[in-house]
Amino acid sequence: MDELLGFAVLTGPLLPILMWLVVSIVVVVFIINPAGSIIRRITIKFIFFVIIFVMPIGDEIIGRIYHGYLCANKSGYKVYMTAGLPADNWDENRNQKYLSSNGFVDMNMLPERYGWKRINEKQIDFIIKITKSRAQLIDNYTKNVLGEQITYIRKYGWLNRFSISPSTGESCRDLSGERDREILHQKEAEKERAFFQDIFKPITSD
Numbered sequence: 001m002d003e004l005l006g007f008a009v010l011t012g013p014l015l016p017i018l019m020w021l022v023v024s025i026v027v028v029v030f031i032i033n034p035a036g037s038i039i040r041r042i043t044i045k046f047i048f049f050v051i052i053f054v055m056p057i058g059d060e061i062i063g064r065i066y067h068g069y070l071c072a073n074k075s076g077y078k079v080y081m082t083a084g085l086p087a088d089n090w091d092e093n094r095n096q097k098y099l100s101s102n103g104f105v106d107m108n109m110l111p112e113r114y115g116w117k118r119i120n121e122k123q124i125d126f127i128i129k130i131t132k133s134r135a136q137l138i139d140n141y142t143k144n145v146l147g148e149q150i151t152y153i154r155k156y157g158w159l160n161r162f163s164i165s166p167s168t169g170e171s172c173r174d175l176s177g178e179r180d181r182e183i184l185h186q187k188e189a190e191k192e193r194a195f196f197q198d199i200f201k202p203i204t205s206d
Helices: 002-011 014-031 038-073 158-162 181-199
Strands: 076-079 083-085 114-125 129-139 144-155 200-202
Touching: 014 038, 038 129, 038 144, 076 181, 114 144, 129 181, 144 181, 181 200
Parallel strands: 083 200
Antiparallel strands: 076 144, 114 129, 129 144
């Protein structure tokens, strides 16, 4: 049953695509009649076919390509400042002790002065819609930004509305290609641990 449902979700948008394919072929074959040699006519018909067929799904194609570029080249984390944490936040090997059981950082185990601030900025909002999402780690006492994690969220095109299970969009995490949720979870936890380890350093006494 799960496999059948998954197939239905993936193939849901195929029906409008196939219908539009038929419409595109009919328009090119019966309505567009350019003059000239057979090669010229075939070439013009082919160009018009590509234009007509791609128009309704152009937002999805362009959005996916641009979103992939942003995730590959602009996402990730940045460290601006470091901060010291007392010795009880580290084990004897200087590994982080402020982690939850799932491997992610437990903010409740860090001093209260540190917290998250989330900022969403429209990267592009025309034919395609992509938002830049910044999760900033803030020192609430000094108001300094210690670092930030950046991802990009793409809103799916109109074709997604025809799916029996429509989704609002996808983030850079969804482009990893990793289908095993446990492995994906572990990789995300590793990235978060590395981010915090680059910011927080043990306070040592001379």
